[in-house]
Amino acid sequence: MKLENSFTVAAPIGQTWETLLDIERVAKCLPGAQIEPGGEEGVYRGAMKVKLGPMTVDYRGTARLQDVDADTHTASIAVQAREAKGQGTAAAVIRNQLESQNGGTRVVAVTDLKITGRQAQFGRGIMEDVASTMMGEFAKRLEAEINSGGAAEETAAEPGPQTPAEEPRERREEAEPEALDLGNVLASTPLVRYAGIAGAALLVLVLLTLLRGRGRRRQLTVNLNLHR
Amino acid sequence: MKPPRFAYHDPRGVDEALALLAEHGDDGKALAGGQSLVPLLNFRLAHPEHLIDLNRIGALAGIRREDGTLRIKAMTRQATLEASPLVRENWPLVTDGLGFVAHAQIRNRGTVGGSVAHADPAAELPVVFSVLGARFHVASKRGERAIDAGDFFVTHLTTTMEPDEMLVEIEVPPVAPGTGHAFTEFARRHGDFALGGAAALVAVDGDGVCTSAALGLLAAAPTPVRATEAEQMLVGERIDETLAARAAERAAAGVEPTGDIHGSGEYRKHLIGVMARRAIAAAAERAGAANGAGRGA
Amino acid sequence: MERRTIKVEINGESYSAEVEPRLLLSDFIRHVAGLTGTHVGCEHGVCGACTVQLDGDPVRSCLLFAVQADGRSLRTVEGMTDGLDEGELHPLQQAFHEKHGLQCGFCTPGFLMSLEPLLLEEGDLSDREIREALAGNLCRCTGYQNIVEAVKLARERVREPAASPLSE
Numbered sequence: 132m133k134l135e136n137s138f139t140v141a142a143p144i145g146q147t148w149e150t151l152l153d154i155e156r157v158a159k160c161l162p163g164a165q166i167e168p169g170g171e172e173g174v175y176r177g178a179m180k181v182k183l184g185p186m187t188v189d190y191r192g193t194a195r196l197q198d199v200d201a202d203t204h205t206a207s208i209a210v211q212a213r214e215a216k217g218q219g220t221a222a223a224v225i226r227n228q229l230e231s232q233n234g235g236t237r238v239v240a241v242t243d244l245k246i247t248g249r250q251a252q253f254g255r256g257i258m259e260d261v262a263s264t265m266m267g268e269f270a271k272r273l274e275a276e277i278n279s280g281g282a283a284e285e286t287a288a289e290p291g292p293q294t295p296a297e298e299p300r301e302r303r304e305e306a307e308p309e310a311l312d313l314g315n316v317l318a319s320t321p322l323v324r325y326a327g328i329a330g331a332a333l334l335v336l337v338l339l340t341l342l343r344g345r346g347r348r349r350q351l352t353v354n355l356n357l358h359r
Numbered sequence: 360m361k362p363p364r365f366a367y368h369d370p371r372g373v374d375e376a377l378a379l380l381a382e383h384g385d386d387g388k389a390l391a392g393g394q395s396l397v398p399l400l401n402f403r404l405a406h407p408e409h410l411i412d413l414n415r416i417g418a419l420a421g422i423r424r425e426d427g428t429l430r431i432k433a434m435t436r437q438a439t440l441e442a443s444p445l446v447r448e449n450w451p452l453v454t455d456g457l458g459f460v461a462h463a464q465i466r467n468r469g470t471v472g473g474s475v476a477h478a479d480p481a482a483e484l485p486v487v488f489s490v491l492g493a494r495f496h497v498a499s500k501r502g503e504r505a506i507d508a509g510d511f512f513v514t515h516l517t518t519t520m521e522p523d524e525m526l527v528e529i530e531v532p533p534v535a536p537g538t539g540h541a542f543t544e545f546a547r548r549h550g551d552f553a554l555g556g557a558a559a560l561v562a563v564d565g566d567g568v569c570t571s572a573a574l575g576l577l578a579a580a581p582t583p584v585r586a587t588e589a590e591q592m593l594v595g596e597r598i599d600e601t602l603a604a605r606a607a608e609r610a611a612a613g614v615e616p617t618g619d620i621h622g623s624g625e626y627r628k629h630l631i632g633v634m635a636r637r638a639i640a641a642a643a644e645r646a647g648a649a650n651g652a653g654r655g656a
Numbered sequence: 657m658e659r660r661t662i663k664v665e666i667n668g669e670s671y672s673a674e675v676e677p678r679l680l681l682s683d684f685i686r687h688v689a690g691l692t693g694t695h696v697g698c699e700h701g702v703c704g705a706c707t708v709q710l711d712g713d714p715v716r717s718c719l720l721f722a723v724q725a726d727g728r729s730l731r732t733v734e735g736m737t738d739g740l741d742e743g744e745l746h747p748l749q750q751a752f753h754e755k756h757g758l759q760c761g762f763c764t765p766g767f768l769m770s771l772e773p774l775l776l777e778e779g780d781l782s783d784r785e786i787r788e789a790l791a792g793n794l795c796r797c798t799g800y801q802n803i804v805e806a807v808k809l810a811r812e813r814v815r816e817p818a819a820s821p822l823s824e
Contacts, residue, residue, distance in 0.1 A: 183515065183516055183517070184477070184478070184515065184516025184517050185388050185396060185399055185404075185405040185407070185477075185516065186399060186404045186405050186516070187405065187406055188404075216363070216403065216406070217403060249402055249403075249404060
């Protein structure tokens with residue numbers, strides 16, 4: 132399935148581009164994600180734990196930057212992930228494009244997403260909504276991050292329970308990252324039978340791989356196996 | 360498939376259960392009837408480290424009426440509630456709604472509180488209790504608190520309960536005598552999850568004018584929906600087929616169910632409108648009949 | 657995973673074993689007690705093949721853990737012929753047989769366990785009500801019509817004074 136998300140920030144394109152490559156700042160927009168330092172040959176390894184009600188999904192995977200072009204401000208990421216304990220898989224190619232717009236920057240992300248496994252069985256139509264909402268949520272937080280220039284506090288405005296996703300602000304150093312609790316994020320998205328978290332988890336994984344790493348942007352054009 | 364490993368606890372009293380939840384609530388799960396949770400475990404969609412089985416706590420089950428208010432302890436089996444004459448006579452919406460909950464075999468184990476806490480928007484009990492204006496009493500080692508149904512459901516499978524809290528009792532206010540009720544639901548096979556449904560309560564005065572209306576929608580959104588605009592359209596009017604249809608249309612217009620393999624979004628939206636219309640009309644008729652004949656609904 | 661020793665009574669006989677808490681009751685019945693009449697179809701409570709009776713109520717054994725049945729009393733399909741003469745069938749089983757209410761037989765124990773309480777239900781049961789009562793069990797072979805007929809026949813016989821007594 133194809134998803135498109137976009138947002139505009141007041142910052143100029145150069146600053147936006149640099150922010151997107153500033154791992155620490157962008158990673159704050161993705162609670163519950165974890166990436167291993169290192170990353171040989173531009174391949175980043177990551178993990179993402181997502182929670183919705185009693186369900187949890189643990190994804191492990193790799194992502195590689197491809198077609199990173201600072202001149203046109205585009206970057207693609209190819210992600211391959213599988214459930215840590217299961218047969219489900221997730222694959223995506225996400226293409227990011229920045230454009231200058233009225234002194235600010237428009238960020239457009241087009242994602243081609245493919246999920247297999249139990250979660251996928253339950254409702255294809257829903258995954259689109261879920262993934263879309265996830266991207267939207269991330270974009271919102273990222274936008275705030277870019278606009279704030281690093282000064283803004285993370286705002287968790289969703290109603291609902293105090294979730295583990297909010298606590299790690301303080302504990303991130305010592306504790307294992309908590310899960311991303313979709314219960315909060317998806318408060319306005321219809322969900323059908325226990326579905327869609329795979330898509331969401333993948334999206335987040337995708338995003339976090341773009342952002343976390345060693346702080347060093349890597350260019351790699353090797354992997355031409357784009358998965359559809 | 361078989362469930363993953365977990366540490367199993369079977370407390371014998373509420374305090375013990377709360378202590379366990381305080382310790383393990385974050386990576387654990389309370390087990391009530393198991394009719395929703397165990398399938399998730401068997402599919403390995405859920406992997407709690409700890410399972411706190413509430414089924415040995417006798418004090419957590421029971422139905423009583425106190426000062427006109429219905430009090431249902433959380434671990435009361437759905438079958439028990441369904442069979443209760445007290446409930447059937449005074450809160451018939453509950454009895455009717457329960458008839459649509461899966462199958463008798465499920466209701467023999469499934470609990471009232473478990474269904475509410477599981478918070479599936481296509482489930483019958485969350486919508487029924489929302490329409491009835493129920494309050495949910497939750498407890499933890501830190502104390503007890505009461506949450507109105509309108510504030511309880513956050514989204515799919517998510518409530519405002521903290522990980523260390525559990526539902527202990529459901530409080531349902533009295534329904535005015537003469538109130539008409541109706542519960543409708545559509546599923547491909549009897550007992551399946553609803554593709555769409557509605558629950559309605561309508562009260563009318565001696566002239567047949569609606570004095571109050573409550574309309575809840577199933578499978579319309581991530582939580583049970585109260586179609587408040589539709590409700591307002593009905594109050595102060597005599598409810599006929601036309602008004603019922605208009606109110607139902609308003610109710611359906613207010614939701615955007617997402618489609619899937621079982622039904623597209625447009626189909627579900629249309630279906631919910633039809634269910635709402637039938638529920639309003641049936642509840643209004645019962646109210647009218649009850650009022651006319653001077654007996655309870 | 658900490659194992660527990662449990663004792664479950666099935667059809668009047670006691671079965672004791674040390675089990676993992678995650679062992680499903682359906683697996684306990686089949687593999688520990690050796691009673692393979694109870695079948696496993698979907699393992700998520702939808703098909704009804706695993707239905708047994710817990711304290712007289714039909715329940716899904718695939719949605720219960722064996723440890724939850726510790727100290728409890730179960731009835732499985734094998735218990736339906738308890739107390740009957742050799743070769744004699746429970747009235748419901750007999751009716752299924754006569755009305756051809758089974759073909760492969762995989763779903764049948766679940767149906768029997770679910771429908772047994774229906775035999776004693778008061779008043780008249782319409783076809784529709786019988787079908788609703790069947791809704792919790794799936795059959796891929798018969799198309800259900802003969803099962804409905806079997807229920808009607810069994811009810812007729814059981815509620816006649818001359819009928820053989822139901823074994824409990």
